[in-house]
Amino acid sequence: MIGLSNLAANIMAAAIVSLSPEVPVSYQIDAKLDRSTNIISGVENIEFLNPTPDTLDRICFHLYPNAFRDTSTVFCRENSQIKADVASGNISELKISDLTIDSLRIDSSAITESGTLYYVRLPAKLAPLESIYISLRFDLKIPKARERFGYNELGNYLLSYWHPVLAGYQKGRLVDFEYHANSEFFSNFGNYDVRLDIPSSFRMGTTGELTEVSKDSSRTIWEAHADTVLDFAIACGSAFEVSESDTLGINLRYLLEKRHEKYRPATDMMTKLSLSYNSGRFYKYPYKTFTLVDFESGAEGMELPGMVVIRYPDTRMFSNGRSMLELTIAHEITHEWFYATIASNEAEEPWLDEGVTSYVTERLLDSGGDTLGQFDVLGYKFKFNVFERLAALISKGEYPINLKSWDYPDDAAYGINVYNRSTLVLKSLEDLLGRSSMDSALGAYVRQYRFGHPDLSDFENAISSTTGVNLNRFYAQYITGTSRVDYGIRSLSYKSITTTDSLNKYEITLKIARELDGILPQKISLTLENGNRIDTTWEDTTSRVATLKFYTVSRPQFAVLAGYALDENIANNSMYAGSFGSRLISFEWDSVFMVEFFLSLIL
Structure with a gap:
């Protein structure tokens, strides 16, 4: 392990990618994993540039693992299952020591720790676009696997947001939230140079480009580099089987448990399809590497920068295992755009990441x-x-x-x-x-x-x-409201009429209603017995009911509302003429319609 003072000197002297308000932080981490104690100890040196228009007098670290330090944390108070797990002794704790800023030792009086937040008063004010150099030691007690990090019964490890991470800024505002049971993460983009000392039997996958530096009978040293990422994630363990592939010039690295080897072809297919689809639709995946890890992290899947974690389907309905795997891989890889590179605030505006990704x-x-x-x-x-x-x-x-x-x-x-x-x-x-x-x-x-x-x-x-x-x-x-949508056709009728225009023989009356409060323009199609179709729109504003008249040479056959995904009752979006209000099953008794129809009767 590199000494603290030496590493601090290195970070100041090294040719680092220039920082900017878009990438305001760089981390150099030298860490060692002790498998016997499940503790990872390290030295972290940070260059931080003030990305805001304001002068700063303090900074804040997120110590996410401390959400599981004891049962009094916000996370534990909000999640009884995790609280019971912590009470049983499965704790994690991230401790900081030997903190210096610009080579000045920071006294405890300048530090305020609150839950998972660690505030540090700066020894001197930091003007916009000016930088400071931070050095610290840390020790992390790693728990049995839960909530995005830990070790499992096979001895594999997953570490995400595992080190002291500087709280990010969004539009000049410090985003300093407690780690909640439903919240995910937010940080600014950073550059990482990481040196890891792990048991020699372990196989490794990380964010960024990974190189094996040295190996002996007991330990292996790995080095990794990643630019413009939100976090640096690690997966390692002796129970992983590693394979590699490539697509679009991206090196793909898969870490799967041996029992899930049968899913490797499906995993490779779905990974390549997902990367290709999003690269073609938006912009090319911006990193040189991508890692997929087989690990049960407390969810079906989890997104990390340049890495996704997938729960494989042995414990679910077997017949749908592959379908769930396909869905999960597609969803998590799509996050590589909306979480990992667009990086909205998924803690405070989770829908803007999860909803758009879905x-x-x-x-x-x-x-x-x-x-x-x-x-x-x-x-x-x-x-x-x-x-x-x-x-x-x-x-x-x-x-x-x-x-x-x-x-x-x-x-x-x-x-x-x-x-x-x-x-x-x-x-x-x-x-x-x-x-x-x-x-x-x-x-x-x-x-x-x-x-x-x-x-x-x-x-x-x-x-x-x-x-x-x-x-x-x-x-x-x-988005900001709770309006609900249900438009329906209440009636479709016609009568013969006598007019001077011999082409108009029927007056058709179509009554449409807005049954709930949500307002949307309605696209209407009226199909006639002679095969012709009339398309029109009701620009609903405040009226709840519209009566539309049509004059035609043919009797009506049926009418259909184009409908919206939010419409809660698609069963009333169509109607045949002259048949006691029967509905048009435009989906030919599709199972989707049937389930929704019966639910609409009982809910």
Whole structure:
């Protein structure tokens, strides 16, 4: 391990990529893992540039592992299962010592520690675009695997947000939140040079480019470098089987448990499809390496910079194991754009990451054919979007989708709104704008805010300015509001008429109603018995009911509302003429319709 003073000198002398407000921090870390104690000890040296327009008198570190230090933490108070686990002795703790700034030792009186936040008063004020050099030692007690990091029963390790991470800034504001049970992370982009000393039997995967420097019978030294990343993640252990592949000039590294080797071809296929789809749709994946890790982290999958973690399907319904694997890989790799390189604030605006990622993931799966990511439930074939619609139907729009992650009362409310309802909101925006316009607008947003830490206002402005459509009412109803959508056809009738114009023989009356509070323009198709079709739009503003008249030479056959993904009752979106109000099953009794229809009767 490099000594503290030597490493501090190295970081000042080394030719480091220049810092900027977009990449305001660089880390050099020298760490050693002791497998017998499950402690990783290290030296961390940081160059930090003030990216804000303000003079700073303090900085803040996130010590995320301290959420599991004892049962009094915010995380434990919000999650009874984790609290019980911590109470049983499965704790983690990240300690800082020997802290200096610009070679001046920092006294304890300048430090305020609160939960997972570690504030340090600076010895001198830091003006905008000026830099300081920080040196410290740290020791991390690693717990049994839970919540994105730890070690498992096989002796494999996963470490994410494991070292002292400087709290980031968004539009000049310090983002210093406690680690909550539903929150994820936020930090600014940084450059990493990391040296790791681990047991020689361990296989390794990390963020960035990885090189084996030396190896003897007991220990191996690895070095890794990564530029413009949010964190530096590590996966290592003797139970991993490592293989490599490549696509689009990207080195792919897979760390799978031996029992999951049968999934390697599917993993490789889905990884390449996901990287290719998003690179083609938005911009090329910006890093030279990508790592996929097989590890149970407390979720189906987890996104990290240049790395995704996947829970493999042995413990779920076997018949849907591959479908869940396809969905999870597609979702987590899509995060490499929205979390890892666009980097919105996924703690305070989780929908802007998870919701957009889920929306794009559906399109990605659709691009791979009808069977990709398809689920079999009692013989019925479902795409995952069916479950999203059902979740929204059950939730009844109780909470806005743009709440902070900790403002949702429980996991269910968080998941339904941040993932499911958010996806339906974006699909409804696509229904409103048209797919081509939506694709252009989302692409413009992605490219404009690459490495940009955008927020809701940036997203809204990018979509509105690209399309030229005033979407303020849409945003107010469905992003910051809780409006619910249900439009239906109440009646379709006709009568013969006598007119001087021999071509007009029938007066058709179509009555449409807005059954809930959400307002959206309605696209209506009226099909006649002679095969002709009349398309029109009801620009609903304040009226709840519209009566439309048509004069035709043919009797009506049926009418259909184009509908929106947010529409909670698609069963009333169509009607045959003159048949006691029977509905048109435009999906030919598709299973999606049937499940929604029966749920609409009982909920």
